[in-house]
Amino acid sequence: MIQRVSLVLGLWLLGSAPAVALPRFAVREGMTCGACHVNPSGGGMRNAYASQVFEWLDLPWEHGARVWGPPEIGPLRFGADSRSAYIYIPSQEEGITSTSSFFQMQADLYASAKLHERLNLYYDQGFNGTYEAMGIISIPWSDSFVKVGRFIPTYGWRLDNHRTFVREDIGFAPREKETGIEFGVRPGPFLIQLDVFNGVGGKVNQDNNTEKAATTRVEYAARLGPVPIMLGLSSLYNLTGSRETAEESPRRIAMRDGIIWGASYGRLGYLGETDWFSNRDLGAKKTVRGLAVYEEANVIVTRGLEIQGLYEYTNPDFDLEGDLVHRIGGGFEIFPIPYLEFKMLYRRSVARSDNPVGGINEVVGMVHVFF
DSSP states (O other), X not given: OHHHXXXXXXXXHHHOOSOOOOHHHHHHHTOOGGGSBXXXXXXXXXXXXXXXXXXIIISOSOOOSOXXXXXXETTEEEEXXXXXXXEEEOOSSTTOOOEEEEEEEEEEEEEEEEEETTEEXXXXXXXXXXXXXXXXXXXXXXXXXXXXXXXXXXXXXXXXXXXXXXXXXXXXXXXXXXXXXXXXXXXXXXXXXXXXXXXXXXXXXXXXXXXXXXXXXXXXXXXXXXXXEEEEEEEEEEEESOSTTTTTSOOEEEEEEEEEEEEEETTEEEEEEEEEEEEEETTTTEEEEEEEEEEEEEEEEETTEEEEEEEEEEESOTTSSSOOEEEEEEEEEEOOSTTEEEEEEEXXXXXXXXXXXXXXXXXXXXXXXXX
8 A cells, every 4th residue: 555655646746747738728719729828839838818818807706806917028928837736645554644745736937038029939947947948930821830949749638737647658747848849830720730859758958869759730620500629639759769879778669649639518628638659669579559548527617616527547558457547536626816726636546456556546635826
C-alpha cells in the first residue's frame, strides 16, 4: 500500500505544471484554443479577449463592476497562474497512514511583447524551472503563423490535467518542452499545424543526432444547427539515439496517432481523445504498442458552476496481461468571481490486484488564481 500511495502522490507532484487551456470552452464556443491564448496552440498566457471579456462577462458566477484589469505597459502584457491543491488518499490497509498533503501545483508568470502587428515575443516561467520562450510571427496569407522557440509540441487536446493517460503517459507532460519550429494555417473551418523539433525531451537542450521529431495536427470546427462540433487528428514520429554511440544512446522510434472530438448542446458538453502509441527499440528489435483513452462530460448547472464526469483507460502494452487500468471520476468547478476558480475532483483507479495503482482513491481540492 505504501508503494501505491507513494506512486500516486509522486505522479501528482510530477504531473502538475503549467497548462490552463480548457478544451471544453473552445468546443462550447466553437473556436480554437488559440482564440483565448497568446500561444496559437493554446495554453499559458491568456489574450485580451480571454482576460478582459470572457473571464469577466461569460465565465464567473458574479462579475460585478470592473475594478481591475491585467497589467499592460505599452506593448508589454503580463499574466500569471497559481494553483494550490490539497490531496487526500485514504488508506486501504490497517495500520497504514492515509496521505493528506497540501502542495503547489503551479506558479507561472507570463509576459508578452507586441513588437510589431505581426510579431509577438512570448515567455512563460514556471516555479519548477520549466519555461516556454518563443517568437510568434503572423502571416497574412490564410491566417497563418510561425512559432519558433521552446514549447510543448502540438498534439491532441491541451488538457489542464496533465496526469491523464493521453498526456503524461504518451510523452506530452508539462516538462516535455522542446526546441523547434511550428507552422500553422487556418483555411476556413480547419486548423492545420506542423511541428519540427529535436525530440530529446524536456531535460536536454540540444539534439544528439541529425534526425528530428515531428508532430502534425488537423482540427475541424463547425456547427450542426445549434450544436458546435470539433474533430481532429494528431500524429507524432520521433527517431532518437545515435548511430555512432548506439550503446550509450540506443536507437528508438516513438510513434503516436490519435483522434480528438467534442460537441456541445445547451448546457451539455462532451469531448474525448483516443491515442495509439508504439515504442520500437531498433537494437533489441522489440516494439511495445499500447492505447490510451480519455472522455469528459460536463454540465453547466448555472453560470459559474459546472459538474464533470471523467473516464480514462490505458493499455500500455498489448503483449502483457494485467496492466490495463480504468480510471473513473467526477467533480465540480466553481468560478465565483473573475480570475478565481475552486475545484473538487474524485477519481478511482480500477485494475488487477497486482497492479500498483489498482484500487487507489484520490480526492483533490484546488484553488486557482489566474489572470
